[in-house]
Amino acid sequence: MSEIASSSSAAGGGARPPRRLSAFALLMNSRLAAAGLILLVLLCLLMLAAPILPLPDPDATAPADRLLRPLSEGHLLGTDQLGRDLLSRLVWGARVSVAVGLAATLVAAVIGSAIGLVSGYAGGRADNLMMRGIDMLMAFPYILLALAIVAALGPGLMNALYAIAIVNIPFFARNVRGVTLALAHREFVDAARLSGKGHVSILLSEVLPNVAPVIVITMSTTAGWMILETAGLSFLGLGAQPPQADLGSMLGEGRAQLFTAPHVAIVPGVMIFVIVISLNLLGDGLRDALDPRLRSGALSRPGPVTAIARQGPVPENSQPEAALSVERLETGFSAGAGRYQPAVRGVSLHLHAGECLGLIGESGSGKSVTALSVMGLVASPPGLIRGGAIYLGRREVLSMPQTQLIACRGARVAYIFQDPLTTLHPTYTIGRQVMEAVAAHQPLGRQELKARAIALLRQVKIPDAERRAEHYPHQLSGGQRQRVGIAMALANDPDIMIADEPTTALDVTVQAEILNLLRQLQKERQMALLFITHDFGVVADICDRVAVMKDGEIVETGRTRELLARPRHPYTRRLIACVPEIGEGENFLPRVARLMAREAREISA
Amino acid sequence: MSQDPAIRIRDLTKTFGGERRLFGRRSHAVEALRAVSLDLRRGETLAVVGESGSGKSTLARILVGLETPGGGAVEIAGEDAARLRRKGPRAFGKTVQYVFQDPVASLNPRKTIGEILSAPLRLLCGYDRARRETRLRELMQAVDMPEATLSRYPHELSGGQAQRMAIARALAAEADILVLDEPVSALDVSVQAQVLLLLQRLKRELNLSYLFISHDLAVVEAIADRVAVMHFGEVVELEETRTLFATPVHPYTEGLLASAPRLKRA
CATH class of the missing domain: 3.40.50.300 (P-loop containing nucleotide triphosphate hydrolases)
Structure with missing residues (x-):
């Protein structure tokens, strides 16, 4: 009955959509994540609109107006040591920093995930070789490695991007490899192989969709970090080159005036903080929304005793x-x-x-x-x-x-x-x-x-x-x-x-x-x-x-x-009838078939 | 060809581990199979308990090509398994198919049933789109499921429904030899009975041969024509079902039969 009933309800169930909370609804459930998302959307709109906003040229110097305080006339956030408008530099600079940070995230995600997928799926010697390479990358302090790469390639934004991407490849490779390793031996991968799929097809169509949430989560949690690293390299003068504005280089230039005109350093500093915190809030929310285990509340610590909320009187013994x-x-x-x-x-x-x-x-x-x-x-x-x-x-x-x-x-x-x-x-x-x-x-x-x-x-x-x-x-x-x-x-x-x-x-x-x-x-x-x-x-x-x-x-x-011997309830009778007994042999299936046929008649009658 | 057994196994061995490690020591070796010989006749259900x-x-995974044999010979539908394997996974998949123990784990959680079943139709049978749609509908009918199931995801199905889908996937390849690895042990009794009925009907209608792996003796007695009893990688007894259950010869078989739980105690 249960099987027949449920399959017929499955047939009728085409009209009734299964109740699935969308990832977006789940994301919005978390207030912090929603705040992060809204903040980020606003920032992105501001940065994208930079060319059409009535902003002065960010690189136009005006020595007469140098180091104006915020809220001065014509300069909402004041000016820097060369008299350039800080608001304009901030918007254009954030654009560059975020673009470089996100591009580096994307590059690191693609390369790192590819390494992780192949390494986890192939296993054995290939895995060993790739992971030892990744280990070597990880053995260097990241900033040192980035400095070495920029030193070899020469300073500049593009080279900073490469350096940051390379430094972050291990995070993706290791995370993705771990998940792939577990998936590669799952039965559905074996089943796909028996369905005639080749290795590349299995990797792309069976394993990758199951790894994708991990990649997205790693991206969302590392993007903020990478923007910070971009700013770090620029701060050291290895990223954006003057006069181009970028949050890190603005911070670096403001450092010299930290005591006389602190706003020059504080303005880009606050901006970096806002961008990174909104990305991290969103990343955490995204992780919670995408991970089905977190969705079911598995990580919320259970209390020592089941919650009790009795309605009505306590029954007597x-x-x-x-x-x-x-x-x-x-x-x-x-x-x-x-x-x-x-x-x-x-x-x-x-x-x-x-x-x-x-x-x-x-x-x-x-x-x-x-x-x-x-x-x-x-x-x-x-x-x-x-x-x-x-x-x-x-x-x-x-x-x-x-x-x-x-x-x-x-x-x-x-x-x-x-x-x-x-x-x-x-x-x-x-x-x-x-x-x-x-x-x-x-x-x-x-x-x-x-x-x-x-x-x-x-x-x-x-x-x-x-x-x-x-x-x-x-x-x-x-x-x-x-x-x-x-x-x-x-x-x-x-x-x-x-x-x-x-x-x-x-x-x-x-x-x-x-x-x-x-x-x-x-x-x-x-x-x-x-x-x-x-x-x-x-x-x-x-x-x-x-x-x-x-x-x-x-x-x-x-x-x-x-x-x-004498079950009274029909459900018990049916359960017992479905149990094959040793000694019954080939008579079992015809007996069950008669039982099922009788039930089907009763349902239709 | 028709005289050939569906599967012929001679002295099959398989050992896991035992490789030399980096610094000379051999890792611990486990002999999973020691000289197994079996024939699966055409149209029969041979149970391996x-x-x-x-x-x-391990035996099942070797037969469908998921593991390589250590030694001995395996012939599937009259053809040498090693040669089949060299021809690639597609040749193998067309000849013999596998039904996994855990139906939910054997279906990719991120694909609809329709997508999962289309893979063997496209890759193994080479059907075009229109032909695939027809076959999908036929397959759903064969396993008694409504067509709407094709657009569902595996986690939306019950255990019994998922196992029907796994059977449908094995049927999709149009291989007439099925290796079923504990196909009903994860199911509730009433669902188990229905899946057994389904398997029996499919075998009759499509003229299939089953290698049915199970630990449940009562289920085996209900569905198998012959039974092979395995113990520590060896076949200790191979007999017609009725004979084996009536007069077990090997002490291990006797022990198994004695310890199986029964409803009505003698």
């Missing part, structure tokens, strides 16, 4: 004897501007000591969000608990002060996650990580901690635990890592263990071992186990009771054996 |  009661839980995600996307809708669960409750559902059914809500672990923003209650015995978790809730994590309720490679710290030994888990709740000495950690590793049946404790996560197999994850969860004798797809990433033989271990530990310690999975086979293996979730709601709960 | 690290994905 309907089964006070249960170890964990979830009552009418409402969790969702705020999508900005007051919009709210529900993920869990009024879910109630009761988990008793010594019991294993399975929570099963397809992807997006809200089972993981339910599990994370129990200890307020849904990342906020954007997570938000809007209603319901969670009882640990008699205490209500969501009403607890933050420090108490955090103290419950690991001590009363422990979690095991799907992929222990991502939850274990890669640069600490596993022994140390288990020790930390113990130390979080038990003030013990180092020797005691170590003994306790090794005992825990033994309990989860890691062979040769003492030696293994010195190993790093990557030295262990997936099954062993999951055992370490379980050891850490057991560290403080929790009453409740929540396992979120703990065996999904494992091979079947290893999965069977881990399930055995969990079952045995649970029985020994009379723990309550909430087991989240999408696999009915696993549920049948380990769970006493099972709850089926669909679209954020529990549609059916029951004893595992009864529910699997 | 094994756990992670058994070498099944």
